[in-house]
Amino acid sequence: MANIGVLIEIEGGELKATNFGVITAASEQGKNDVYAIVMEGAAEAVKDQLSAYGAGKIVAADADGLAASPDLQAAVLGAAIQEYSLVGLVGLASARGRDVFARLAAAQGLPMAADCVAVDFAAKTVQKSHFSGKTVATIRLDAEVVLATIRPNAIEPVNAPVEAEVLQFAPAVSGPGRVSIVEAKLSGSDKMDLTEAGVIITGGRPIGSAENYKILEECAAALGSAAVGASRAAVDAGFAPHSMQVGQTGKTVSPKLYIGCGLSGSVQHFAGMKTSKVIVAINTDKDAPIFEKCDYGIIGDLFEVVPALTEALKEK
Amino acid sequence: MQIYVCVKHVPDTAANIKIAGENGYNDSTCKFIANPYDEYAIEAAVQLVEKQGGEVVIVTVGPEAALATMRGAMAMGAHRGILVKVDGQFLDSDITSQALKAAIEKDGAPDLILMGKGAVDTEGFQTQYRLAAAMNLPVINEVLKLTVDGGKAVAEREIGAGSREVLEAPTPCVLGATKGLNEPRYPKFPDIMKAKKKAVQQFTLADLGIDAAGAKSELLKLEPVPERSGAKILEGSTRDRVVELVRILREEEKVL
Numbered sequence: 001m002a003n004i005g006v007l008i009e010i011e012g013g014e015l016k017a018t019n020f021g022v023i024t025a026a027s028e029q030g031k032n033d034v035y036a037i038v039m040e041g042a043a044e045a046v047k048d049q050l051s052a053y054g055a056g057k058i059v060a061a062d063a064d065g066l067a068a069s070p071d072l073q074a075a076v077l078g079a080a081i082q083e084y085s086l087v088g089l090v091g092l093a094s095a096r097g098r099d100v101f102a103r104l105a106a107a108q109g110l111p112m113a114a115d116c117v118a119v120d121f122a123a124k125t126v127q128k129s130h131f132s133g134k135t136v137a138t139i140r141l142d143a144e145v146v147l148a149t150i151r152p153n154a155i156e157p158v159n160a161p162v163e164a165e166v167l168q169f170a171p172a173v174s175g176p177g178r179v180s181i182v183e184a185k186l187s188g189s190d191k192m193d194l195t196e197a198g199v200i201i202t203g204g205r206p207i208g209s210a211e212n213y214k215i216l217e218e219c220a221a222a223l224g225s226a227a228v229g230a231s232r233a234a235v236d237a238g239f240a241p242h243s244m245q246v247g248q249t250g251k252t253v254s255p256k257l258y259i260g261c262g263l264s265g266s267v268q269h270f271a272g273m274k275t276s277k278v279i280v281a282i283n284t285d286k287d288a289p290i291f292e293k294c295d296y297g298i299i300g301d302l303f304e305v306v307p308a309l310t311e312a313l314k315e316k
Numbered sequence: 317m318q319i320y321v322c323v324k325h326v327p328d329t330a331a332n333i334k335i336a337g338e339n340g341y342n343d344s345t346c347k348f349i350a351n352p353y354d355e356y357a358i359e360a361a362v363q364l365v366e367k368q369g370g371e372v373v374i375v376t377v378g379p380e381a382a383l384a385t386m387r388g389a390m391a392m393g394a395h396r397g398i399l400v401k402v403d404g405q406f407l408d409s410d411i412t413s414q415a416l417k418a419a420i421e422k423d424g425a426p427d428l429i430l431m432g433k434g435a436v437d438t439e440g441f442q443t444q445y446r447l448a449a450a451m452n453l454p455v456i457n458e459v460l461k462l463t464v465d466g467g468k469a470v471a472e473r474e475i476g477a478g479s480r481e482v483l484e485a486p487t488p489c490v491l492g493a494t495k496g497l498n499e500p501r502y503p504k505f506p507d508i509m510k511a512k513k514k515a516v517q518q519f520t521l522a523d524l525g526i527d528a529a530g531a532k533s534e535l536l537k538l539e540p541v542p543e544r545s546g547a548k549i550l551e552g553s554t555r556d557r558v559v560e561l562v563r564i565l566r567e568e569e570k571v572l
Contacts, residue, residue, distance in 0.1 A: 011476060070483075071454075095475045099457060102442040106449035111410070111533040114434075114441040130538065131333045132436055135341070138537040178454040179485045182470075187478035195476070199571070223572065242460070242496045243478040248329055248436065249352060249495040256571040267330050271436075274541065278569045280561065281547060296564065297547035298557050309558040313572075 002121055003084050004032040006055065007077060007091035007100065010040040012186075018092055018196055020053045020157035022150050025119055026090050027054040030160060032121065035059050035084050035167075039066055039073060043166050051164035053157055059084070061169045064176075070096075071177025074103035079171035081108075081145055088121040093149035093252075094195060101149050112147040113139055115252065117154040117275060121146050132248055132271030152195045153254040154275060187243075194246060197227035199257045200273075202246055205233035206262035206284075206302060213240060215306050216261065222313035229253070231263055247272035261302040265290025282306065317370035317464075319361040320420050322431035322443070323389050324351040325382035329436055339535045340405055350385045353432025355392075355500035356493035361430050362393035363498065364464060371395045373423065377402055377415045383516060391503035391511035398423060399518045406438060408531035411521075413446035418524035421451075423517075426488050428469070433458045433492040444492045454485035460496035 004026040009016045026034045036055035038046060043060035050058055061076050077100065081089060089104075091097040093115040105112030117136070118127040126148050130137040141147070194200060201223065203216050213228060220226035230240035232247055246253055248268035258276035263269060265281070265288055273279070279294040282305045291297045298305050327333065331346035350358075361372045374389045374397040376382045386397040400415045407415075420426055429451075434441035441457075448455035460480075461472035469489050472480045474496075503511070521528055550557040565572045 095458065095473065098441055102445040102457070103455075105442060106445035106455075109410070109449075111408075112442060113533070115439060125536065129439055129541075130437065131327065131341075132329050132439075134333045134541060135335065135538050136541050137339075137438075137535055138539075140534045140536050142532045142534065178489075179456055179483055181481050182484050183482040184475070185472070185480040185482065189478065191477045193476035241478060243474055245495075257565060257569075271329070278565065278571050279544070280565075286549075291547045291549065293544050294547045295544060295569075296561060297549045298561065299549060300554060300557070304554055305558065308554045309561065312555075312558040312562045 002032045002087045003035060004121060005035045005037055005077070005080055005084065005086040005089040007089070007097060008036050008038045008046065008050065009092055009094060009096060010038070010042055010046065015046045015049055016092070016196060018152040019050070021153060021155040022090055022092055023050065023053040023055050024158045025150055025155045026088065027160060028121065030054065033057065035080070035086065037061050037077065037080055039076065047164050047166055052159060052161050054160040054162055056162040056164050057084070058164055058166045059169045060166055063170065063173055068181045069176035069179070070099055070181070071103055071179055072173060073100050074107055075173040076171055077104050078108055079173055080169065083169065083171065086145060088119070088146040090119060090148050090150055093151050097149045101147060105147050110143045110145055110147055111141040113141060114149050115151050116148045117151055119146065119148050119150065132267060133274045134267070151252065151254050151275065153198065192225065192227045194227050194229050194244065194251045194253050197225065197253070198255050199223045199226035200229050200246070200253055200255045201226055201259040202229035202231060202261065202263060203234055203302070204231040204260070204262035204264065205237055207234055207239055210239045215303065219306050219310040219313070222310045231269055260290060260294070261306055263290050264288050265293055317365060317368050317427040318424055319365060319370060319372050319428045319430060320375050320426050321354070321357050321361045321372060321389070321394065322375050322416055322429065322447070323354045323358065323385065324435045324437070325376060325378040325385040326351045326435055326437040335538055335540055339538045341538065343405060348381065348385060350388055351432050351435045353434060353436070353494060356495065356497045357430035357432055358389050358392050358394060359498045359500040360462060360493055361428070364428070370427070373398060375416055375419050376400070377407065377412050379403070386516060387511045388503070390514045391508045392501055393507070396514050397516040399516055400524065401518060401520050402528070406535050407528065408533050409440050409443045409446055411526065411528050411531055413443050413450055414526050415521060415524060416443070416447050417450045418526060419519060422524070428464060428487055429453070429490045431492055433494040444490050448490040453489050455490040456483050456485055457492035458494045459491050460494050462491065462497060
């Protein structure tokens with residue numbers, strides 16, 4: 001048994017569902033002891049949800065000023081590696097995970113791989129995208145501890161309940177560093193982040209206006225817990241904010257189902273969504289490149305097809 | 317202000333990547349560009365210097381061919397460049413950050429170091445953190461709004477679903493730029509001509525006392541990602557097609 005740590009993310013009081021796939025990756029079918037590190041003071045509250053996926057140790061980590069200091073969060077992770085003899089530490093390749101893992105790797109002089117789709121702790125290898133998703137790289141991390149962030153939704157969570165205990169962890173870590181989070185500007189909407197969503201429906205430039213995204217939002221509601229995305233062309237045209245952009249200069253997503261409406265299928269867009277499990281395209285142009293790179297296609301006008309799809313989803 | 321902008325020379329995002337050997341690719345057939353995220357960093361640096369005065373220096377670790385990419389960055393308004401020449405296609409981010417540090421420190425005292433949030437070739441997303449740690453500077457990445465004034469950088473980054481956080485760090489610091497920070501300018505012809513005459517100093521890793529053999533991560537294998545072989549196109553009336561799609565997604569693919 002090897003000890004593997006997982007940085008757990010709780011946002012707005014909610015445990016992100018994408019944490020579970022990371023626990024599955026850390027456990028390697030029960031081969032490893034998983035230490036789930038919770039920094040938001042909610043270890044007891046999330047214990048049962050985490051142990052259902054195989055985390056047997058829930059580490060309640062605390063330090064003065066932790067929430068406002070990304071460098072301190074990295075230092076606490078470094079201390080946890082020592083305290084629990086971790087040979088691997090993984091987390092989500094989210095805004096927070098990407099940042100804290102890179103700080104940790106840099107501070108400790110350890111190699112680290114970002115946005116991985118597979119990790120093998122014994123071999124110390126990871127697989128990750130290179131060249132905008134056109135190639136997959138196998139990288140060996142030559143260190144005592146394998147540090148990696150994992151693409152949200154890339155690894156299917158597996159239910160594997162274990163008995164869990166909560167460990168209190170208040171390491172003596174030095175100063176908060178010189179970077180401080182001084183304010184959170186919450187969007188105020190209850191929209192799900194694209195990278196978290198299991199289903200995404202995206203509108204390209206033919207959507208024509210910001211208001212027209214309403215038809216995608218209605219379809220997303222009928223799909224269940226789905227999020228609405230936008231192409232770069234739609235964002236550049238001012239139809240949607242950059243936070244909704246999927247692709248090269250936007251977000252990288254890996255949902256179970258990706259429905260692209262009015263997308264041509266550029267390399268840059270595919271860089272951000274090609275690891276989706278099932279890709280559906282709706283486009284009026286039968287020669288659009290997207291039809292060569294997706295699973296199911298409907299040749300037709302999104303303004304006709306999407307409302308019809310919404311109706312069909314609402315039945316039964 | 318003395319601003320250093322680290323720019324990576326990368327294959328065009330639209331380029332076809334042909335794997336060569338176990339862990340390389342054919343770089344003689346693809347077009348190279350400045351890493352797209354680095355362009356936001358160049359633009360931010362040029363705007364700061366236009367307002368507050370100072371100098372923008374482009375620092376690149378890459379092959380000799382990267383000179384063309386650096387000229388492009390200088391056409392956007394940077395004043396001069398430093399190229400640390402390396403031979404291989406891939407360089408460990410730790411070694412890259414050592415090279416950047418040595419090149420910058422040899423040249424001057426930075427008030428600010430900017431680069432993109434990550435590079436689109438290796439997608440490593442960590443060099444700015446390693447450079448900051450090596451130089452003992454604070455670092456903020458994925459910056460989409462920035463003010464630098466009075467010895468302080470105030471930056472915003474997205475934390476999910478349109479929510480942002482605001483961070484502060486004293487200067488000098490290292491900042492990683494992302495889309496949203498600005499609109500990188502298209503250089504005009506006279507700027508392109510002028511950029512050809514701007515000075516570029518060149519070093520090798522050995523000149524800077526750096527040994528590339530110390531890498532801690534190793535690219536074992538590079539493989540093409542198989543593309544999907546083409547969509548199953550659904551036929552019939554709109555109604556028939558969406559009903560069939562819903563059936564497939566629910567019953568066959570089990571993703572709904």
